[in-house]
Amino acid sequence: MRGSGSGSxxxxxxLRLLLSLAALWxxxxxxxxxxxxxxxxxxxxxxxxxxxxxxxxxxxxxxxHLSTQDFNQQTEENISNLTSAMYSISIDGFSSAxxxxxxxxYSPANITLLCSLTRTSTDxxxxxxxxxxxxxxxxxxxxxxxxxxxxxxxxxxxxxxxxNQMGNYACVFKSDQEVKATFHLQVPQIEGKxxxxxxxxxxxxxxxxxxxxxxxxxxxxxxxxxxxQVAVNDSLMPDKYxxxxxxxxxxxLKILKISEKDDRSYWCQxxxxxxxxxxxxxxxxxxxxxxxxxxxxxxAEVIILVAIIFLYEMYSKKKQMHAEDEKEFExxxxxxxxxxxxxxxxxxxxxxV
Amino acid sequence: MSLPxxxxxxxxxxxxxxxxxxxxxxxxxxxxxxAFPKAFTVYFKELRMDFNVSYSQIAWVTSxxxxxxxxxxxISSILVNRFGSRPVVIFGGLLxxxxxxxxxxxxxxxxxxxxxxxxSGFGLALNLQPSVIIIGKYFLKRRPIANGLAxxxxxxxxxxxxxxxxxxxxxxxxxxxxxxxxxxxxxxxxAGALFRPIGMAADPVQKQTIKQAExxxxxxxxxxxxxxxPPKTVSLLSGTEDEExxxxxxxxxxxxxxxxxxxxxxxxxxxxxxxxxxxxxAPIVFLAPYAKHLGIDEYSAAFLLSILAIVDMIARPITGxxxxxxxxxxxxxxxxxxxxxxxxxxxxxxxxxxGYTGLVIYSVFFGLGFxxxxxxxxETLMDLVGAARFTSAVGLVTIAECCTILLGPPIGGTLIDTxxxxxxxxxxxxxxxxxxxxxxxxxxxxxxxxxxxxxxERKATEETMKDNKHIRTETEDGNIWAKEKMQDxxxxxxxxxxxxxxxxxxxxxxxx
Numbered sequence: 026m027r028g029s030g031s032g033s034x035x036x037x038x039x040l041r042l043l044l045s046l047a048a049l050w051x052x053x054x055x056x057x058x059x060x061x062x063x064x065x066x067x068x069x070x071x072x073x074x075x076x077x078x079x080x081x082x083x084x085x086x087x088x089x090h091l092s093t094q095d096f097n098q099q100t101e102e103n104i105s106n107l108t109s110a111m112y113s114i115s116i117d118g119f120s121s122a123x124x125x126x127x128x129x130x131y132s133p134a135n136i137t138l139l140c141s142l143t144r145t146s147t148d149x150x151x152x153x154x155x156x157x158x159x160x161x162x163x164x165x166x167x168x169x170x171x172x173x174x175x176x177x178x179x180x181x182x183x184x185x186x187x188x189n190q191m192g193n194y195a196c197v198f199k200s201d202q203e204v205k206a207t208f209h210l211q212v213p214q215i216e217g218k219x220x221x222x223x224x225x226x227x228x229x230x231x232x233x234x235x236x237x238x239x240x241x242x243x244x245x246x247x248x249x250x251x252x253x254q255v256a257v258n259d260s261l262m263p264d265k266y267x268x269x270x271x272x273x274x275x276x277x278l279k280i281l282k283i284s285e286k287d288d289r290s291y292w293c294q295x296x297x298x299x300x301x302x303x304x305x306x307x308x309x310x311x312x313x314x315x316x317x318x319x320x321x322x323x324x325a326e327v328i329i330l331v332a333i334i335f336l337y338e339m340y341s342k343k344k345q346m347h348a349e350d351e352k353e354f355e356x357x358x359x360x361x362x363x364x365x366x367x368x369x370x371x372x373x374x375x376x377x378v
Numbered sequence: 379m380s381l382p383x384x385x386x387x388x389x390x391x392x393x394x395x396x397x398x399x400x401x402x403x404x405x406x407x408x409x410x411x412x413a414f415p416k417a418f419t420v421y422f423k424e425l426r427m428d429f430n431v432s433y434s435q436i437a438w439v440t441s442x443x444x445x446x447x448x449x450x451x452x453i454s455s456i457l458v459n460r461f462g463s464r465p466v467v468i469f470g471g472l473l474x475x476x477x478x479x480x481x482x483x484x485x486x487x488x489x490x491x492x493x494x495x496x497x498s499g500f501g502l503a504l505n506l507q508p509s510v511i512i513i514g515k516y517f518l519k520r521r522p523i524a525n526g527l528a529x530x531x532x533x534x535x536x537x538x539x540x541x542x543x544x545x546x547x548x549x550x551x552x553x554x555x556x557x558x559x560x561x562x563x564x565x566x567x568x569a570g571a572l573f574r575p576i577g578m579a580a581d582p583v584q585k586q587t588i589k590q591a592e593x594x595x596x597x598x599x600x601x602x603x604x605x606x607x608p609p610k611t612v613s614l615l616s617g618t619e620d621e622e623x624x625x626x627x628x629x630x631x632x633x634x635x636x637x638x639x640x641x642x643x644x645x646x647x648x649x650x651x652x653x654x655x656x657x658x659x660a661p662i663v664f665l666a667p668y669a670k671h672l673g674i675d676e677y678s679a680a681f682l683l684s685i686l687a688i689v690d691m692i693a694r695p696i697t698g699x700x701x702x703x704x705x706x707x708x709x710x711x712x713x714x715x716x717x718x719x720x721x722x723x724x725x726x727x728x729x730x731x732x733g734y735t736g737l738v739i740y741s742v743f744f745g746l747g748f749x750x751x752x753x754x755x756x757e758t759l760m761d762l763v764g765a766a767r768f769t770s771a772v773g774l775v776t777i778a779e780c781c782t783i784l785l786g787p788p789i790g791g792t793l794i795d796t797x798x799x800x801x802x803x804x805x806x807x808x809x810x811x812x813x814x815x816x817x818x819x820x821x822x823x824x825x826x827x828x829x830x831x832x833x834x835e836r837k838a839t840e841e842t843m844k845d846n847k848h849i850r851t852e853t854e855d856g857n858i859w860a861k862e863k864m865q866d867x868x869x870x871x872x873x874x875x876x877x878x879x880x881x882x883x884x885x886x887x888x889x890x
Binding site for chain 1 (some may be wrong): 427548549555558
């Protein structure tokens, strides 16, 4: 599609198109009542939309116009059931590196992907804009292309209903060079554990997986068996595996009576409406011998240090006693000599008194 | 007053030499005692999951450990009074090790309470008190520095134990970690081995006189020789007879000196410190949660505690050096009250810090204040009661502080929960500490004045006693008592200088 200036005509057409699309969304809404009332209307709109695509931009089928008016009332009531969100990427010119963005989708929603490429004066006037899903080109009337003063932008509106629609959507701008931006549509990622969980033979351990913001429909545990993944069946082996699902966004696998065979990776799979997502927790099993070696090393160090300190103390005491004995000997000699003088002095004192 | 007249040990502490090895051992012991419960929190998450208990139930482990460490104070004091520091510390180290090794095989939370909480906690109690006591026995002139260095062991050990615990946990799980920690705690025995006993090993001169006296008694067995024997040796030789005359109260006082409760300085210290501990530990416990509450990420919040620990580590020895200087040492109680009030002021100003930079500044000042208070915590008690009675004093003080230390963080937590705002907790802690600081300042001012007055009175009575002696020697009375006094006079002269210290001891006790 070639870039063209936006006018009021195609703009209002686009709005009506959007509104009629909104009516289509109602078919997937969770309220059966409204779904039923709008079902026959939807058929009409589908036909009218196909008319649109065939006919191009100049669309003014009165029939469809009427039907959208009826739908408007319905859609205003039900449009809040499904989330709509817009995700945009800005590319800084043709020479920038490819940009990527992760889009986390929890449940069916309507999304708009917007790419805008800033334009420099050296760029040529015409640019070819395409959208690709998983590297396959997409042709869709849900794509609009705009050219503003200093940027080209393109918008792709999608209604995500099932898992087939998840994947990588890329907008490609091509003139002399090519640049693209990719949106990765994915289900919420599950947090496993980066570091392995350590446990001992004969002990029991709890492996935890959390889904932070989004609540999965279901959790399934797998264990790795070589390169395969085998489901952990807790109903078959209730005294070995217990799955605790007290809270919907946390799952705990308790493994009892651990043996060395349990030293492997475990996968917790969260099932969402739009797909599944896995988290990895790996278990490392040790025997009681493993911490024993550092223990004995440290205990030996303590005993050696205490022995050295006591030996040094005995040695220095011996030295001190030797020195003291020598001093004592000298001092006793001294006192003995003083003694003999002292006796004379005291007797003279006696006499004086 | 220059140095407090607390040379009541009966000997002059060496103030160096082997004393520095003792300080090193004491820092290891003190470090383990204070840092181990704090570093233990690394295991909480895993223990919670394995035993399937709530956070408060697992937090009881460290609470029980702290309670036993402080509550075991009096028992520790009694044991040190009886056996000396070294055997008690070695036994404490063994007890810690056994506690942690048995904790590695625990299967329920109750067993964990007993093994880690009670047994290891009591082992740490037997480490903490004797380490502080023996510093008072080895140092006098440089005691504040020695105390500051010994207390600096706590932040150093905390910075080492926390990452070590994480490393052990990652590689060995919590059971293996407890097993290895048991071995690491046995290092307290090494510290204990360094605590060489020092005590009434009399000065060499006194030894000579005793030996000489014994010889002369043997050589000249007649009554006149008794007059030649110096009075002090007589008392030493007949010392054993005196002990039997003591009644049971005094005997118990030998193990745990309850007469301290009549000691003015001790009571002041006790009341002030018990009040202070109500707001001392809560801010540390809630610093990281407060930072996260303000929107700061986990790692930066943890970094605040690291800043606190580093400033603390530097502040403690420096405070010791400042407290030892000749301007501060005589009035060390004022310095202590000032540091408590400074700490309180920090907490009162904390609610004003709303950003990360504000919290970093708060952490720096908090670390400084915390270090200052901790470095002087035991030094001031030693200064007030003297090194001989410090053994019992420290036991009695720690068991009294035990209650408020344990109450502090839960009260802070209740305030946070009720008001939903951290600032009331900080205001409460700040107010309590400023109050405690002011109380200590005023009461110590009163105490210093009373001590100065008593010193003056004592000197006055000494003078009058000396005058009386001279008057009596001049009378021409014929009674034997006077003669003996005259005869005693010259012989006693050479020993008076050595006895001065003992006289002071006697008078010191009578002041109390």
